[in-house]
Amino acid sequence: MQNEELIVAKGLTKKYGDFTAVNEIDFAVRKGESFGFLGPNGAGKSTTMRIIAATLTRTSGQISILGKDPADRGPEIRAHLGVVPQQDNLDQALTVTDNLYIYGRYFGLPRKFVKSKIDELLEFAQLTDKRNAKVESLSGGMKRRLTIARALISEPEILMLDEPTTGLDPQARHILWDRLFRLKEQGVTLLITTHYMDEAEQLCDRLMVMDKGSIMAEDSPADLIKKFSTKEVLEVRFGSDRNSQVSDQLKTMCERIEVLPDRILMYADDAELLLESIHRASLHPLTSLVRRSSLEDVFLRLTGRSLIE
Amino acid sequence: MTDLSRRGSLVIIDTDRTLKRGVFYVIEARLRTMMHWIFSLLTGSLLNPFFYLASLGIGVGTFINQRAGSAGIDGVKYIIFLAPALLSAVAIQDFMGEVVFPTLQGFKWEKTFFAMNATPLTGRQIALGTYFSSLIRTIGSVVIYFAVLVGFGAVDPARAWPSMVTSLYAAACFGAFMLGAAAHAENDDLFLNLMGRLLIMPLFLFSGTFYPISSMPLPLQWLGWASPLWHATELGRWVSYGHHLSGSMIAIHFGYLAIFLVTGLLWAFNRFDYRLSK
Amino acid sequence: MITTMAVAIAEKRIGRRGESVYSGRAKAVLERSYLAFRSSAWIVVLTGFLEPVMYLFSFGYGVGKLIGKIEVAPGHFVSYAAFIAPALLATSAMNGAIYDSTWNVFFKLRFDRVYQGMLATSMGPLDVALGEMAWALIRGLAYATAFMIIVGLLGLITTPVALLAIPAAVLIAFGFAAIGMAVTTYIKSFEQMNLINIVMLPMFLFSGSFYPLSIYPGWLQLFIKSLPLWHGVVLIRSVSLGIVNTSLIPHIIYFLVMILLGLFFTTKRLTQLFMR
Numbered sequence: 001m002q003n004e005e006l007i008v009a010k011g012l013t014k015k016y017g018d019f020t021a022v023n024e025i026d027f028a029v030r031k032g033e034s035f036g037f038l039g040p041n042g043a044g045k046s047t048t049m050r051i052i053a054a055t056l057t058r059t060s061g062q063i064s065i066l067g068k069d070p071a072d073r074g075p076e077i078r079a080h081l082g083v084v085p086q087q088d089n090l091d092q093a094l095t096v097t098d099n100l101y102i103y104g105r106y107f108g109l110p111r112k113f114v115k116s117k118i119d120e121l122l123e124f125a126q127l128t129d130k131r132n133a134k135v136e137s138l139s140g141g142m143k144r145r146l147t148i149a150r151a152l153i154s155e156p157e158i159l160m161l162d163e164p165t166t167g168l169d170p171q172a173r174h175i176l177w178d179r180l181f182r183l184k185e186q187g188v189t190l191l192i193t194t195h196y197m198d199e200a201e202q203l204c205d206r207l208m209v210m211d212k213g214s215i216m217a218e219d220s221p222a223d224l225i226k227k228f229s230t231k232e233v234l235e236v237r238f239g240s241d242r243n244s245q246v247s248d249q250l251k252t253m254c255e256r257i258e259v260l261p262d263r264i265l266m267y268a269d270d271a272e273l274l275l276e277s278i279h280r281a282s283l284h285p286l287t288s289l290v291r292r293s294s295l296e297d298v299f300l301r302l303t304g305r306s307l308i309e
Numbered sequence: 310m311t312d313l314s315r316r317g318s319l320v321i322i323d324t325d326r327t328l329k330r331g332v333f334y335v336i337e338a339r340l341r342t343m344m345h346w347i348f349s350l351l352t353g354s355l356l357n358p359f360f361y362l363a364s365l366g367i368g369v370g371t372f373i374n375q376r377a378g379s380a381g382i383d384g385v386k387y388i389i390f391l392a393p394a395l396l397s398a399v400a401i402q403d404f405m406g407e408v409v410f411p412t413l414q415g416f417k418w419e420k421t422f423f424a425m426n427a428t429p430l431t432g433r434q435i436a437l438g439t440y441f442s443s444l445i446r447t448i449g450s451v452v453i454y455f456a457v458l459v460g461f462g463a464v465d466p467a468r469a470w471p472s473m474v475t476s477l478y479a480a481a482c483f484g485a486f487m488l489g490a491a492a493h494a495e496n497d498d499l500f501l502n503l504m505g506r507l508l509i510m511p512l513f514l515f516s517g518t519f520y521p522i523s524s525m526p527l528p529l530q531w532l533g534w535a536s537p538l539w540h541a542t543e544l545g546r547w548v549s550y551g552h553h554l555s556g557s558m559i560a561i562h563f564g565y566l567a568i569f570l571v572t573g574l575l576w577a578f579n580r581f582d583y584r585l586s587k
Numbered sequence: 588m589i590t591t592m593a594v595a596i597a598e599k600r601i602g603r604r605g606e607s608v609y610s611g612r613a614k615a616v617l618e619r620s621y622l623a624f625r626s627s628a629w630i631v632v633l634t635g636f637l638e639p640v641m642y643l644f645s646f647g648y649g650v651g652k653l654i655g656k657i658e659v660a661p662g663h664f665v666s667y668a669a670f671i672a673p674a675l676l677a678t679s680a681m682n683g684a685i686y687d688s689t690w691n692v693f694f695k696l697r698f699d700r701v702y703q704g705m706l707a708t709s710m711g712p713l714d715v716a717l718g719e720m721a722w723a724l725i726r727g728l729a730y731a732t733a734f735m736i737i738v739g740l741l742g743l744i745t746t747p748v749a750l751l752a753i754p755a756a757v758l759i760a761f762g763f764a765a766i767g768m769a770v771t772t773y774i775k776s777f778e779q780m781n782l783i784n785i786v787m788l789p790m791f792l793f794s795g796s797f798y799p800l801s802i803y804p805g806w807l808q809l810f811i812k813s814l815p816l817w818h819g820v821v822l823i824r825s826v827s828l829g830i831v832n833t834s835l836i837p838h839i840i841y842f843l844v845m846i847l848l849g850l851f852f853t854t855k856r857l858t859q860l861f862m863r
Contacts, residue, residue, distance in 0.1 A: 053707060054862070055706060055707060055861055055862045056862070057862075074862065075597050075600065075610055075709040075710070075711060076597045076598055078597075078708055079593040079594045079597035080594055081707075089701065089703050091623070091699070091701055092699050093626070093627070093699075094622050095626060098622045098626075101622075102618060103704070106612065106615050106616075106708040106709075107596065107708050107709055108593070108597070108611075108615070108709070113592065346778065348778075349778055349781050353781070353785065356785060360788055363792075364789075364792035364793055364797065365792070365797065368793075368797060368802060369797050372657075372798055373650070373653045377653065382653065387653075496628075499628050502628075502630075502631045503634065506634040506635070510637070510638060511641060514646075515641075515644075515645055519646065520649040520652065524649050524652045525648070525649055526648075
């Protein structure tokens with residue numbers, strides 16, 4: 001059962017008039033895995049998520065969620081899903097506890113069952129001492145955790161998170177990632193969209209890189225880096241005007257370079273060595289940084305653009 | 310990417326000038342915002358008096374005039390009795406709205422006052438700017454309203470034009486008080502609800518707007534005496550058609566309203582400074 | 588595969604008519620309103636019924652002194668307060684329903700995204716529409732009852748039949764809530780919201796609340812008689828005078844049609860907005 005495919009899409013397409021938001025994509029999500037959609041804003045990630053969530057109808061192609069077609073089995077499919085939207089849509093008029101309670105009631109769950117779940121969910125979201133607080137008094141990280149707890153009230157098979165940590169401070173992000181790991185350990189299938197490469201690397205077993213409605217690549221984060229980038233990267237800065245002047249000379253010194261407005265990325269398996277040869281050539285960068293390749297580099301390679309613009 | 314041209318704030322900002330003229334910048338900002346709504350504002354200002362006059366002035370008036378006969382209400386036809394009260398009511402309501410909503414917006418909904426305060430503008434300048442932009446808007450509403458009253462034959466323009474001034478005076482006085490109150494309000498929902506139901510509505514209904522205040526039971530008359538709208542209406546009727554007022558009553562009406570103006574502005578200055586630095 | 592409870596509940600409804608728009612859970616939406624109400628300021632709720640009471644005191648007694656009695660049927664005169672009280676009840680049923688179903692709905696729809704959250708669950712848009720309107724009705728029922736108690740204490744109720752004014756007020760509130768919510772789902776900006784007020788004011792002032800329609804020219808009377816508030820005023824005024832006969836049926840049908848149209852368009856539009 002480990003490889004059972006919960007979500008299968010073939011040729012999935014969504015058009016708004018002339019604009020194609022999602023263009024004939026194929027993918028499959030397996031039970032218990034953590035599957036990510038990585039791409040910049042407007043890549044079609046959220047549209048894909050909404051089609052899966054049975055709150056948006058596709059233009060063409062096939063999709064099945066737990067063997068059901070969202071076009072005509074919407075309510076049943078939504079009963080399997082926990083949805084955490086990009087912008088929190090918590091009920092501002094209610095307290096923390098009431099938000100959890102009423103959401104369970106929306107699924108038609110019995111009062112007693114919902115009430116018995118609230119305490120454990122509050123603890124899971126680390127909100128036990130905020131249980132009677134109004135939502136508007138919570139910090140951004142707390143709101144996110146509450147939204148996740150709320151999505152879990154129906155014990156969903158699949159938890160869908162659209163940009164889960166956008167706008168959170170580093171500490172709040174780490175707390176949230178930790179909670180998501182725990183869910184994964186319990187066998188919940190996670191579906192995540194993000195434009196943060198560190199988040200994708202941290203959270204996802206498998207990634208689908210999207211741009212302009214199409215799939216650019218699909219693999220585990222480590223394999224994507226192996227496939228599309230070198231082991232290390234050297235970042236050098238020469239100042240706004242000189243970057244482009246020296247780029248021709250730099251090009252000859254490594255496998256591949258990317259000239260960005262503010263810096264130059266040089267790809268090599270040993271970046272320290274590369275830096276020494278630059279110094280030997282009497283090109284003295286204002287700053288330099290040696291780092292490991294990341295998904296940002298994969299994206300740059302695949303699309304010629306950076307993720308966050 | 311092109312480079313920014315830059316001379317620096319030390320060169321381009323004249324701090325003395327902003328200290329002196331800050332109020333005008335706030336007024337400009339408010340008026341620009343109002344211009345987005347100009348269509349709504351104008352239709353509201355035109356339709357509101359039209360509906361009230363047609364319905365109450367003419368409709369209810371028909372029945373009242375029949376019964377009152379030649380004695381009239383306060384010696385005149387009902388619509389003439391009603392007109393100065395409606396003019397004052399609309400002036401006070403519009404002024405109130407135009408200080409209360411921007412203030413709640415500035416402190417709470419969009420926090421624009423904090424953005425203004427991050428420039429050299431002071432709390433007092435923001436308060437006064439909000440206040441004077443409301444005054445400008447209310448002058449507009451009052452003039453339009455007066456024109457509609459003239460159209461209905463409810464006022465004699467040659468004689469009654471000073472009622473625009475007394476209405477504006479009352480609105481400006483009570484508006485200052487509401488500016489302070491809105492700056493004081495932390496709970497916007499509660500404030501708006503209570504303002505609508507416990508202030509605007511009773512003011513409108515129990516200030517002798519639709520009939521002489523003396524026809525109400527005594528406890529309700531007290532409500533009228535406390536109401537700025539009643540004082541405004543008395544002055545309006547005095548200048549519009551010669552409603553009898555003694556010299557001392559005239560002084561009391563003007564003086565009572567002035568109390569709102571002074572306490573209101575002081576309250577507002579205090580609250581604006583406090584909330585911007587909290 | 589483990590079937591969670593939420594799924595079992597959703598699967599029970601497979602094959603029922605309208606399963607994609609209605610899950611039989613309007614009561615959960617109603618429960619949400621109750622929870623929100625529980626944590627709101629009591630004074631806001633308490634003062635909600637004041638408006639018609641203040642109009643009754645101000646107009647009934649003040650203007651009443653100037654107008655005297657009004658002829659409601661040939662040879663049948665009533666005090667001015669008794670004349671306007673039914674109209675004020677109809678008006679406050681309208682205002683309460685409109686406020687709940689326009690401003691409140693607008694904020695939940697466009698700013699708090701409450702409906703988006705609801706519709707991400709296994710509920711459907713008709714659950715949302717019915718649940719929201721049910722709340723407006725319960726509130727309307729409470730306010731109408733409170734108003735009738737005051738009217739009774741003032742000695743303006745002369746027949747037990749007049750108590751039918753309470754269910755009549757609820758019917759009126761339902762009609763306005765349904766249409767109000769339908770219209771609001773199409774509205775995008777505050778400016779458009781203000782247009783609602785511009786429509787409501789003349790309806791209030793001209794629907795025969797403050798004086799008989801007879802003073803208007805024929806064409807204007809016809810126009811007013813096509814507006815919903817006039818039907819509400821006549822309905823409540825009739826039962827208040829003890830008149831219950833077939834002449835009331837068209838007014839009742841008018842409101843039933845409003846309710847059906849409102850539910851239909853609200854459901855359609857919520858589907859369009861959140862589950863295209």
